[in-house]
Amino acid sequence: MTHKLADLGPNAALIGIAGSRAQLATPCLVLDQQALARNIKTAADFCRDHRIALRPHGKSHKCGTIAALQIEAGAAGLCVATVGEAEAMARAGIRDLLITSTFTQPNKFLRAASLAAQGCRLFVVADDPDMVDQLDKAAAQAGVVIEVLVDVDLGRRRNGVVSAAQAVAVADRIAASGNLRFGGMQAYASHISHVPSYAERLRASRACADVIMDVRSALIAAGHNVQRVSGGSTGTLFMDPGLGCYTELQCGSYVFSDVEYGSLDLDEMNSSPFAAALFVKVSVIGRNVEGRVTCDGGNKHFSAKETLPAFRILPAEGAIYRPDSDEHGIIELPNGAPQPALGASFEMIVPHCDPTVNLYDHFHVVDGDKLIDIWPIEARGAF
Amino acid sequence: MTHKLADLGPNAALIGIAGSRAQLATPCLVLDQQALARNIKTAADFCRDHRIALRPHGKSHKCGTIAALQIEAGAAGLCVATVGEAEAMARAGIRDLLITSTFTQPNKFLRAASLAAQGCRLFVVADDPDMVDQLDKAAAQAGVVIEVLVDVDLGRRRNGVVSAAQAVAVADRIAASGNLRFGGMQAYASHISHVPSYAERLRASRACADVIMDVRSALIAAGHNVQRVSGGSTGTLFMDPGLGCYTELQCGSYVFSDVEYGSLDLDEMNSSPFAAALFVKVSVIGRNVEGRVTCDGGNKHFSAKETLPAFRILPAEGAIYRPDSDEHGIIELPNGAPQPALGASFEMIVPHCDPTVNLYDHFHVVDGDKLIDIWPIEARGAF
Incomplete structure (x- = not known):
């Protein structure tokens, strides 16, 4: 599946490059x-x-x-x-x-x-x-x-x-x-x-x-x-x-x-038949307040305010990510946990997938640590 | 200001036509x-x-x-x-x-x-x-x-x-x-x-x-x-x-x-120096429950869940519009008020303009009752 590079946003040049998943410009949608x-x-x-x-x-x-x-x-x-x-x-x-x-x-x-x-x-x-x-x-x-x-x-x-x-x-x-x-x-x-x-x-x-x-x-x-x-x-x-x-x-x-469906017992066996495949990737852009860092994803990048996004990989046991304003989110750290570095990035499982997808133009499709393609969300906003 | 018609969505053909404001396909952003x-x-x-x-x-x-x-x-x-x-x-x-x-x-x-x-x-x-x-x-x-x-x-x-x-x-x-x-x-x-x-x-x-x-x-x-x-x-x-x-x-x-800024006393004189210029237009798509109708704008079309959108022109004194799910909104009518007709449309003052604009690709610019232009929201979703 190939598309015109110009339409694929600032991560287009990373397609096919080893380790590119870690280099994605954020905030963006990552699809496993x-x-x-x-x-x-x-x-x-x-x-x-x-x-x-x-x-x-x-x-x-x-x-x-x-x-x-x-x-x-x-x-x-x-x-x-x-x-x-x-x-x-x-x-x-x-x-x-x-x-x-x-x-x-x-x-x-x-x-x-x-x-x-x-x-x-x-x-x-x-x-x-x-x-x-x-x-x-x-x-x-x-x-x-x-x-x-x-x-x-x-x-x-x-x-x-x-x-x-x-x-x-x-x-x-x-x-x-x-x-x-x-x-x-x-x-x-x-x-x-x-x-x-x-x-x-x-x-x-x-x-x-x-x-x-x-x-x-x-x-x-x-x-x-x-x-x-x-x-x-x-x-x-x-x-x-x-x-x-x-x-x-x-x-x-x-x-x-x-997050919302992931917490449900779907098949009466609690076997989680569906894996989290979609993430919003955010980066640390501020570290001036102890016990927390500020990231570049906020209300504009997540939907479903009642449900918090969940970390794909926790920075520290007990850390919480909370959209804080339109453009900013806060990672609250447990007592004594070291702050993630400036520029460190995290993939967050989306709270509610439908309205979150509606906020973006592209899926960044990854296989392991590599960006393998970018798929346009063609029907976003179509009325 | 002119743009390529093909990029301007399903209302492009209405530009310049008398009475076209009333004919806009919904849900869409209307800018006075x-x-x-x-x-x-x-x-x-x-x-x-x-x-x-x-x-x-x-x-x-x-x-x-x-x-x-x-x-x-x-x-x-x-x-x-x-x-x-x-x-x-x-x-x-x-x-x-x-x-x-x-x-x-x-x-x-x-x-x-x-x-x-x-x-x-x-x-x-x-x-x-x-x-x-x-x-x-x-x-x-x-x-x-x-x-x-x-x-x-x-x-x-x-x-x-x-x-x-x-x-x-x-x-x-x-x-x-x-x-x-x-x-x-x-x-x-x-x-x-x-x-x-x-x-x-x-x-x-x-x-x-x-x-x-x-x-x-x-x-x-x-x-x-x-x-x-x-x-x-x-x-x-x-x-x-x-x-x-x-x-x-x-x-x-x-x-x-x-709605949020409109309710503030901005200049210590309560003189409302800024007029509501931006609206989400929605249409009635269901009328099977008494005392309410269903419209085609929901959480995907409004942001700021704590604040309700306000009617530009009330269908009836006391009517309330409430986004109800991703795709649907409900107009709750006061006792005894007649239901608006199927297809009737309403312009809603946005609760919080920044994140609402971020949900759309175009402003539908109106002068009086006419659509005079469509302006792309070029920086929507740009990260």
Whole structure:
């Protein structure tokens, strides 16, 4: 995978040089290629073994190169959050895309239809009959047929239909349209993906599955063919196939893992099936206060303020890294620990991978101690 | 100001079209050109009237076009936070730059020296003798002389020397170097810019001024010529000239204002000298839950979680907008208020402008109801 050097930022000249991982200009995103490959294979193998499709969520990485690796490992296609992300993924060669958020502006309907007209296999979601009408009009204008899933709320009260009757009304409207095809359901339980206890997460997942099966029955009773039920997250990946309600899983964060998912018991065995693959690298830029040093990564370089970044390799037992202001972070040292040197650098496991990736333009891909490539985050900020 | 259409995102085709402000694809940044021009003029006039230099901080806007407007209005030069931002500003034609954060990596020293070699008038800051030595080496390698300010801590305990003796040690090292010139002091009181009470903010500013004058006296007593003292923020702009310790002010947020600065009494008259010029525009994408609607802007589109965005025009008295998840926000409506229509859009005053701007690639510049230009945020993410 090669890209134009000029677009790859101030670390481009380090690609392929021995020991270059240690020399990266900071703050930057570092991606461990081997951990990434293992994570992609683990999820793909698990889904293949359980005969459920995997449609990884591209909002986690926003990167065409990673999407291509997921497809190569067996993914059925990709999920994206926005029309702009779908456009970026299509430009990168990913041609089977589900846009998981609803959208409402004329410009967005036309752009989605235009992607379908360019040959993308495009799925969108809807939770409102008016949205269906507008999408139908745009599809007619572009001369395409778009497959639509009814988006079902599982209790988050954010998006989706909130009753089986509403689901049927939306499905009826899709079926009655001239240029849309009813494709099934999306049911994404965002609010339970981080429930700390495995048993409670399973209980909550089963309650969601009951809702899904009720809505599915109502849709079938109304004469609709529910071919596809798309949902699930990294937090429930290992329990979702057993629920018997999903045909495909939308997990995203598993490619990188992060502090929040790394602390969860994902498989009821606490076996940490996914390794931390993504790091923010920072450097020490100040040492004038005892018991701490100042680094060049702050709120602008980490997201998720409630969760602290974790060290890949601790400078001292008990050291804590805390984003302190927009541009600065503080490493607080335990009593008596020597200060790291000026210029010393540290890789921090990201607190929450999705919004952190969204802050950067590039992944610095490393294998051992070497920078082996730089991958653009093409869909960053695409709306 | 024109740019290549292809680089300007999905709203490029709307430039110059009547009523286009209402049609912008969301979520996007909207910049009111008239409010921006007034804010730039207000700060420039105030500093000119008080015979103090204004060196606006580019980390707030990261945009060469806005930097050029500030210079045109009389700014002495620009501040930037990183070497990468300095490079982006230099490419945009801004040639007088102060990098306000220390940096420590060999790559960064060489890049800074290279900017000076390209003809930029470059100021950097240092708070450590070792940093001075490394910068000197890079300047020698590039065959340039770089002006260095001693960075002074005013109580934040994040960056800067923490004593007058340390300040003298750093200044001595600069003076003894072969390729650096001692230029004075940087003293930025980040921790007091948002103190709610004007009287308390003034008291805190005076205490900082005492520290500055003590360090300045020690530097002069040691034989150093303190030509420049750079510091100050939007929160203290109207009191800083009266302190008698600064030669130039580093205010940044005044160009846009934001919810946090908008709520401060800046000039002891509560006269709101700076108007809200910057908005995140969002659209309604869901209406299935009574008493609220869901919009397409979330944590990925706003920063500063402690402060809520404010409506430019309220949909109903008492309505609140709250980022709810990475991609979604909720408008909570007062009892009995009708739901805004699907697709209705709202402009939200940003909670904290600097890190919010950092999430976007473009400003959508509007005059009244028309999109008149799109300005790239060239230094976004530059490290």
